[in-house]
Amino acid sequence: MGNKNSTSLTSEEVEEYAELTYLKKREIIRAFSRFRSIDPLTVDENSMTRLRYDLIRDNVAEIKVMKSDSAAAGERRLPLADLLLVLFGISSWVAVNGVWAELPLLVAALPEGWALPSYLSVIVQLANLGPVLYSVLRARLSGRASRLDVVAVYTMVTVGAAACLLSGLLWRRTSVIGGTSHSTALFTLVFFIALVDCTSSVVYVPYTARFKHGYLVSYMIGEGLSGLLPSLVALIQGVGGNAECVNGTDANGSVVPVPAELQPRFAVDDFFYFLCSMMVVSGVAFALLQHLPRLAPAREPADGAAPVGEPAAAAGCPLPPPGPATPVALSAMAPLLLLQAAISLLANGVLPSVQSYSVLPYGNVAFHLVATLSLMANPAACLVLYAAPVRRPVVAAGWAALGGLCAVYLLVTAALSPTPPLQGTAAGQALVVLGWVLFVGLTTYSKVGIASLLRPYGGRALFWYGAATQAGSTLGALAAFLAVNVFDAFQGYYPC
DSSP, rough: OOGGGGGGOOHHHHHHHHHHOHHHHHHHHHHHHHHTTOOOTTTHHHHHHHHHHHHHHHEEEEHHHHHHHHHIIIIIIEEEEEEHHHHHHHHHTTHHHHHHHHHOOOOHHSSTGGHHHHHHHHHHHHTTTTHHHHHHHHHHHGGGGHHHHHHHHHHHHHHHHHHHHHHHTTTTOOOEEEEEEHHHHHHHHHHHHHHHHHHHHHHHHHHHBBBBEEEEEEEEHHHHHHHHHHHHHHHHOOOOOOOOEEEEEESSSOOOEOOOOOOOSSSSHHHHHHHHHHHHHHHHHHHHHHOGGGGGBBSSOOOOOOOTSSOSSETTTTTOOSOOOOOOOOOHHHHHHHHHHHIIIIIIIIHHHHHHHGGGGGGGHHHHHHHHHHHHHHHHHHHHHHHHHOSSSHHHHHHHHHHHHHHHHHHHHHHTTTTTTTTTTTTHHHHHHHHHHHHHHHHHHHHHHHHHHHHGGGGHHHHHHHHHHHHHHHHHHHHHHHHHHHHHHSSSOOOO
């Protein structure tokens, strides 16, 4: 026997050999059978062994080349595609979230005052007609759905940027309706802003299906940033402290105390211009995603087909990949759907409408913190969901119940306005801010958890999930609007 070390395979080569395909193994077997037919008198055993090892090495080298070529063909991630998808995802909800982050300054300046959130809640619910109409249009033009998605994105980004720009110019403009001054310019523009953002959930996600599956995460990161970025900018902006009284004159010319105008670090106009710039950046990112040849390896060979009626995310959180649809009766889903409707009634309808009555008696600073930190609680809840996904309905119900306890406290503070518990104390301010942040975080976790539980049952289950969400949100917004503006069930706090 010759020196065995000259013919031994390394452990790495043995592992590579173990990964050979079935076809390659068959080829080796056939080659070995040819070697066995060689006359053993003419070839010594060491030479035969060396021939076998050489054949294996040749196959290992071929597999390595195949892997290298496969990686070069585009299996590795493209950082540029990730970056552009993040920037594109930011435009999904950045404008609506920005309007809510700016509420403390808008409430102080506009004629609706403390009732402003109730108007905006109804406007946002009306804008949910956008996804319905687009879904119908896409179904009718199913043969051209791919091109329709591209045209829709360009249109939405343009309309969103224009609405934010005009909001910066016209948000103070009012009109007299029924003898009362109303912020008609802002209401109209917020409707278009909400129309764009609500429709993004049925337009943007199908478009991202054109890219390889792993890139959906990048888009979802951008969607999470759509709440985080405006809240951070609003935190930097500030509200200029709590209200102070200065001398002013009334209609009769008498000197009376009036609240001083808030002095943030930069104006509301500039904040809307920031939102406009984010929409423009997202639009540029989309154009590059659409036309840059170097992004071809990140795209699917053929356009993906994410169903328009089955969004891949709820409340800005990605859901688990769907498995085969399991038939389930509507009655079996009813408890989860009723829970989702109840959560949406409170989280999307009632409490946002009365937020000013719940928080403003504790001061402008508390209102400012609630408006900004609540937006941050949404992506934070999504991160918790990744670490601790909801696997049983009782878990979703338990967290929703804790959110309900927070909601009771917040409704009590709103109902007792203008003199809620612990008013004028640091403890009262801390409790109301903490209550709002916990409420948003817990309800977000519960809503997305319910969506995760229903997703294995297919598109029909998620359709009813969306219907329950919309029904609860609309009912809550309308009920709160009537309570605030018709029945005067809530009273504002006026320090002067």
